[in-house]
Amino acid sequence: xxxxxxxxxxxxxxxxxxxxxxxxxxxxxxxxxxxxxxxxxxxxxxxxxxxxxxxxxxxxxxxxxxxxxxxxxxxxxxxxxxxxxxxxxxxxxxxxxxxxxxxxxxxxxxxxxxxxxxxxxxxxxxxxxxxxxxxxxxxxxxxxxxxxxxxxxxxxxxxxxxxxxxxxxxxxxxxxxxxxxxxxxxxxxxxxxxxxxxxxxxxxxxxxxxxxxxx
Numbered sequence: 001x002x003x004x005x006x007x008x009x010x011x012x013x014x015x016x017x018x019x020x021x022x023x024x025x026x027x028x029x030x031x032x033x034x035x036x037x038x039x040x041x042x043x044x045x046x047x048x049x050x051x052x053x054x055x056x057x058x059x060x061x062x063x064x065x066x067x068x069x070x071x072x073x074x075x076x077x078x079x080x081x082x083x084x085x086x087x088x089x090x091x092x093x094x095x096x097x098x099x100x101x102x103x104x105x106x107x108x109x110x111x112x113x114x115x116x117x118x119x120x121x122x123x124x125x126x127x128x129x130x131x132x133x134x135x136x137x138x139x140x141x142x143x144x145x146x147x148x149x150x151x152x153x154x155x156x157x158x159x160x161x162x163x164x165x166x167x168x169x170x171x172x173x174x175x176x177x178x179x180x181x182x183x184x185x186x187x188x189x190x191x192x193x194x195x196x197x198x199x200x201x202x203x204x205x206x207x208x209x210x211x212x213x214x215x
Contacts (some may be wrong), residue, residue, distance in 0.1 A: 001145050002135050003031045004039065008127060008155035009096070013165035020103040020169045022162075024127075025157070026086075029094035037142065039133040041087035043099060045081040047111060051124035061117035065110060081111045081125070099127075103162075105170055108177045115162050122156035129153075 007027040014021040030036055054062065059069045066075040086099050106112055115123065129151040137143045178186070190201040 001032065002034050002036055002133050003167040004151060005029050005031065005135060005152040006127065006129055006151060008153050012156050013161065013168060014100060020165050022101045022103055022165065024101065025096055026099045027094055027096050028088055034135040035092045037134040037136065038091050039131060041088060041129055041131040043084045044128045046078050046126040046128065047081050047114060048078045048124040048126050049114065050076045050078065055119065058117055058119055062114065065113045065117065066205050079110060103165065105166055106177055107174060107177045111135065114128055118159045119167060120159055122178050125155045125157055127153045127155065178199055
């Protein structure tokens, strides 16, 4: 039976995609002698937040996610980023394929808050694999086996890779999700003040608040 191991070698943004997407170059190796016809992989990607250090600036930016730094020994935990799946083509020995992950810049999501709060360094990730492998038996027949439950790979994603991808797709921009009634109030304010863009409407509100604070 094949004994599959996994290694994430590098990551890069997918250029010219319809939406932001990261491609992880995944090496799949079989230490056994069997030829692998195909494998249907499922992957769960976890962010191992406790496996890196944080500057004071990063700690301030991550308070919305983990609370005050003096509580991080309780709140800083591994959490889920996403699930993905990929079909491994036929190979003997080892092969390399792309595991592509669609990304979003919705700042209400925990992993986006985390990525945005980091200024430098890398993001510790754990890829946990499951699925089914189809292989050639010794007698030449087709056999099917589950992928070992403890199959995983560690990878440290450079923060600059994530930032560069988002800058390419959303230059000088960020997405903000609003409750519908709040959006309608903002829309009415935009119309009443006769401003052309959402940025101008928000700037107008912020200037009004700043003026009230000064008074």
